[in-house]
Amino acid sequence: MTAGTAFDFQQYVASRRAAVEERLAQYLFPDDQELLFQAMRYSALGGGKRLRALLCLSAAEAVGAFDCDPLQTALPCACAIEMVHAMSLIHDDLPCMDDDDYRRGRLTNHKVFGEATALLAGDALLVLSLETLARRSPDWIKPPLLLKVVAELAAVAGAKGLVGGQVDDLLATGAISQASPGPASSPAAASSCLLEKIHQAKTGALLRFSVWSGASLMGADDRILGLLTRFGEILGLAFQIADDMLDVTGDIKALGKTPGKDQAAGKLTWVSLYGMEKSKETLVKLENEGKSLLSKTGLAETSLSPLVCLLEYAIHRMN
Amino acid sequence: MTAGTAFDFQQYVASRRAAVEERLAQYLFPDDQELLFQAMRYSALGGGKRLRALLCLSAAEAVGAFDCDPLQTALPCACAIEMVHAMSLIHDDLPCMDDDDYRRGRLTNHKVFGEATALLAGDALLVLSLETLARRSPDWIKPPLLLKVVAELAAVAGAKGLVGGQVDDLLATGAISQASPGPASSPAAASSCLLEKIHQAKTGALLRFSVWSGASLMGADDRILGLLTRFGEILGLAFQIADDMLDVTGDIKALGKTPGKDQAAGKLTWVSLYGMEKSKETLVKLENEGKSLLSKTGLAETSLSPLVCLLEYAIHRMN
Numbered sequence A, B: 001m002t003a004g005t006a007f008d009f010q011q012y013v014a015s016r017r018a019a020v021e022e023r024l025a026q027y028l029f030p031d032d033q034e035l036l037f038q039a040m041r042y043s044a045l046g047g048g049k050r051l052r053a054l055l056c057l058s059a060a061e062a063v064g065a066f067d068c069d070p071l072q073t074a075l076p077c078a079c080a081i082e083m084v085h086a087m088s089l090i091h092d093d094l095p096c097m098d099d100d101d102y103r104r105g106r107l108t109n110h111k112v113f114g115e116a117t118a119l120l121a122g123d124a125l126l127v128l129s130l131e132t133l134a135r136r137s138p139d140w141i142k143p144p145l146l147l148k149v150v151a152e153l154a155a156v157a158g159a160k161g162l163v164g165g166q167v168d169d170l171l172a173t174g175a176i177s178q179a180s181p182g183p184a185s186s187p188a189a190a191s192s193c194l195l196e197k198i199h200q201a202k203t204g205a206l207l208r209f210s211v212w213s214g215a216s217l218m219g220a221d222d223r224i225l226g227l228l229t230r231f232g233e234i235l236g237l238a239f240q241i242a243d244d245m246l247d248v249t250g251d252i253k254a255l256g257k258t259p260g261k262d263q264a265a266g267k268l269t270w271v272s273l274y275g276m277e278k279s280k281e282t283l284v285k286l287e288n289e290g291k292s293l294l295s296k297t298g299l300a301e302t303s304l305s306p307l308v309c310l311l312e313y314a315i316h317r318m319n
Helices: A009-027 A035-044 A051-063 A070-093 A109-113 A115-136 A143-157 A162-172 A187-217 A222-249 A270-296 A301-316 B009-027 B035-044 B051-063 B070-093 B109-113 B115-136 B143-157 B162-173 B187-217 B222-249 B270-296 B301-316
Strands: none
Touching: A009 A051, A009 A070, A009 A115, A009 A301, A035 A070, A035 A109, A035 A115, A035 B162, A051 A070, A051 A187, A051 A222, A051 A301, A070 A109, A070 A115, A070 A143, A070 A162, A070 A187, A070 B115, A109 A115, A115 A143, A115 B070, A115 B115, A115 B143, A115 B162, A143 A162, A143 A187, A143 B115, A143 B143, A162 A187, A162 B035, A162 B115, A187 A222, A187 A270, A222 A270, A222 A301, A270 A301, B009 B051, B009 B070, B009 B115, B009 B301, B035 B070, B035 B109, B035 B115, B051 B070, B051 B187, B051 B222, B051 B301, B070 B109, B070 B115, B070 B143, B070 B162, B070 B187, B109 B115, B115 B143, B143 B162, B143 B187, B162 B187, B187 B222, B187 B270, B222 B270, B222 B301, B270 B301
C-alpha cells in the first residue's frame, strides 16, 4: 500500500483540525468568561497536533457507511478525546507532578492561572469530555453502543489508563515511592516491563481508544474493529518510540517540547533501554506491521489513506 | 405526614449503608494493591455518612416498580455518587486548595499518600464513578435513560457543579482572584448571591442529583420527578444551613470536621450572612416545604418514610 500519491494529507489534516477546533470551541462554554472557563480553554484550545482527534475521525471515515456522516458521527468523540488529553497535560505539569513551566512553547496552565484553578480546570475538562461524548453525539448512534464508548473512555482515562500510567511514571523516576513494590524481578526485566506498562497506559491507551472509538461509532464489525484496534496499538507504540528518539535527536519543533528533558531527568525511555539503532529497527517493523493490518481490513485503499499517513507522521516526525 | 412510628430509620440506614459499602469495595479494584488503588480506597471506603447514596437509594425505593428491584437498580449509581463525593473531598483538601490535614477524624489523603498520588486518586475516582454508572448498572435500565443519567452526573461534577462551586469558594475566601469580576453590585447583594451560588454548586447539585437519579432510574414520570427534584434541592439547602450552624454551635461528632473553622477563615456562611435566628427559621420552613412536596407525589406514605427521615436527619443533626 502506498499513500500520498493522489491523497493530499496536508489538506486533509488542515480541514479536519479546523473542524475539531471549531467544535471544541463550541463545547468549551464560549459565553462564560470566569477564570475557570478561561483556564479550560487555555489548555484545550491551545494548539497541539490533534493527533488523537485525527485518528478518531480518520478511523470513522475509513469504516464509512451509507446512512451516516463519519465526521458528524465522530466529532463529539474526537473533541472528548482532546479534552482528556488536555486535562492529562495540565495535571502532569503541576508542581506536585512533573513541575513544568512550559508546554507547546507557552506557559503551563498553573503558571498562568495558579495551581488551584489549573487543577480544577483539569477536573472540569475530564468530566466535560464524558458529558460531551454522552450528550452531544448524534442520535443515529445506538445508545447501547454509545454507553459502551463512554465507559471505555472513562476506563482509558482512569486508574488502569492515563492516571495509572502517570503513577508508574512518577514511581519510575523516584518522584513517589511505592509502599508495596510487588513481586521481585531482575532490574532489567523490571525496567523493560515497566517501560511498556507506562507507555501503554500513558500514551498507548488513549491513541488506541481514538482509533477504536471512531470505528466503533460507525458500527464496524468485530473483524475490522480488531484489526484497527491493533493498528491503534502499533501506532501508539511507534509514536512513543519516535518521541523518545526525538528527545535525543532534539528537534524542538517536531517534539513540541524541550528536547533532552527525559535524558536529564534520567527517565526510563525506549532509547535509554534499547539504544537508537534498536529503536529505529523497531520503528521500521511497526510501520510495516501497521500498514499490513490496514490492508487486511479490506476497506477501500483511498479511505485508508488518512490512517496510513497518520502512522507515517507518528513515526517520521523527525524528518 | 409523620415518620418514625412504624418505620425503623436506624435499621434502614444500617442496612443500606452496608449494601453501599460492600458494593463500593467490589468496584474499587479489591485485587490491586498498588499505591494508587490504596489511595482511592482510603478515601472512598473511609467512612462518612453516605447521605448521598442513601438519598439515591431511598428515592428509587420511594418510586418503586413491579418489575425491577429498586436497590439493585440504583446501587451502582449510589456508589458512583459516593466516588464523586470522595474525589471532591480529596481535591478540596489539597495544599493548593483548602490545605486540610484532617477529614472525618483521619489524616487527609495527601497527608498519607503524598500530593501527587492524592491528586491522581481523585482523578481516577472521578472517571471510575462514570464508568461504574455506565457499565455496572443493570441491563433492565433503558440505555437512553442511563446515558442521560451519566451525562447529568458528569455535568453535576463539572464546571457548572462541584468544580465551579469550589472555584467560587476559593474566590470568596480570597485564595484565588478573578481576572474579570463581572458586573458590579452592592457587597451585601453580591455576598448573598455568591453564597447561594456556592452552596448550590458545591453541595446542592450533587444532593439534588442523588434524589433525581434514583427516581429517574426507576422510570418515575415527569410530575413525580419534578416534585422529588425540588425536594432534593430543599434538602440540599437545608443540609448546608445546618452545616453552617453546626460550625458555630460546634458539635464535632455531628459535623464530622473541626467546628469553628469557617468562622476562623472568615468564610461566607449562612450564619455569618443572616444570623442564627434567621437560619433556624429558614430550616423550619424548608422542613415543612420538603415534607409537603413528598406528600404531593401521591406515593405511598410508607415508601416515602426514608426520604422524610433523611430530611429530618439533614436538618436536626445538631440535636
